């Protein structure tokens with residue numbers, strides 16, 4: 001293994017990133033930029049073809065950055081898992097969604113782990129980056145790798161290091177966000193830390209993969225619970241006739257002991273709505289019900305219905321029914337300035353309104369097309385002409401506050417706006433209903 005350490009130091013280790021999505025591609029590019037030869041492995045041939053054609057499909061990674069590494073011969077991609085027999089390190093970045101019953105679905109991770117196990121060889125380092133419940137590295141990956149007969153911590157190394165990237169965040173990137181890391185043995189931690197130290201400013205070493213797995217779940221459960229509190233404040237403020245936003249902004253003037261979170265139409269993306277359920281599932285296997293976490297998830301999951309009720313109420317005030325009303329959703333990605341619609345509550349709002357008979361269009365410069373696979377009734381294209389087009393609708397629902405949308409224009413034309421987040425703060429028009 002000293003051989004791998006010296007290859008890391010000399011930047012001549014061959015790195016493989018398994019899963020070239022929102023997490024895997026930035027990681028692959030970072031290793032290539034640090035001077036390593038990197039091969040991305042993905043089952044999706046369109047992503048592999050894009051990388052080999054030196055093109056990016058992830059908004060945070062420019063095509064120029066990909067092209068520079070591909071042209072330098074440091075970055076390529078393949079669909080052939082045989083590559084794992086030749087590389088020095090493998091980083092598993094595959095999806096960890098929920099099943100239909102809202103339990104952890106680690107099937108992608110198991111397949112990737114089996115591929116790694118089939119090709120593990122002396123001198124290899126394997127790191128799991130996918131978010132998962134505590135114990136996965138030790139209970140799911142380690143036994144499969146052990147079938148190789150190689151000795152863990154000596155012949156090969158295994159660690160968990162959660163990805164913390166925040167898509168669309170230009171301030172905190174992979175490079176300047178500390179990387180938490182827990183190896184199966186102290187030597188596993190040492191080798192993995194040496195590798196990650198070449199691409200991030202700080203590596204925070206932990207005593208086990210399970211503890212590192214729980215760090216990621218704590219971070220995202222913290223968000224879910226606090227957003228749940230902000231949403232519950234909104235539900236209570238609605239009954240009290242008090243503006244939640246005014247209250248939260250005032251509380252945030254306290255320079256200590258308070259951190260503002262804001263209400264919204266629910267949780268979106270691959271992480272915040274999903275990860276707390278990995279934690280509650282694990283707790284349930286140990287006969288513990290994580291009540292606080294479950295309640296927050298329940299409140300957050302109820303927010304799209306609440307938004308629809310607000311829309312119905314506002315239309316009612318204008319003597320209109322939801323059925324037959326023309327409604328425009330502005331912004332359908334789960335947060336600003338990204339193209340990711342996974343778990344986006346805006347899509348739930350859209351579908352609930354469609355189910356009630358509303359005629360719903362949407363406008364989102366980042367999401368040109370929606371399909372039934374994303375939850376809407378039929379294929380739909382993003383409409384053009386913001387903000388003027390708002391005047392043609394009975395109601396405008398603001399789902400996500402993209403910075404490249406003319407918000408004052410939208411607000412001026414809208415009959416109703418909900419979830420205006422930061423953009424509409426301080427903007428008051430009689431037409432605006434905030435949640």
Ligand SMILES: NC(=O)c1ccc[n+]([C@@H]2O[C@H](COP(=O)([O-])OP(=O)(O)OC[C@H]3O[C@@H](n4cnc5c(N)ncnc54)[C@H](O)[C@@H]3O)[C@@H](O)[C@H]2O)c1
Pocket residue numbers: 018019020021022023024041042043044047093094095096108111112129130131132163164165166167270271
């Ligand atoms: N998106 C985020 O902001 C974010 C942030 C931190 C952590 N995470 C976690 O990182 C993991 C990956 O998330 P993502 O957003 O990058 O997912 P993604 O869907 O964007 O990418 C995953 C990729 O893995 C590929 N894949 C699936 N099975 C494979 C296999 N057996 N071999 C090779 N490739 C395979 C898919 O084709 C896809 O390209 C998840 O556990 C997620 O929770 C995501």
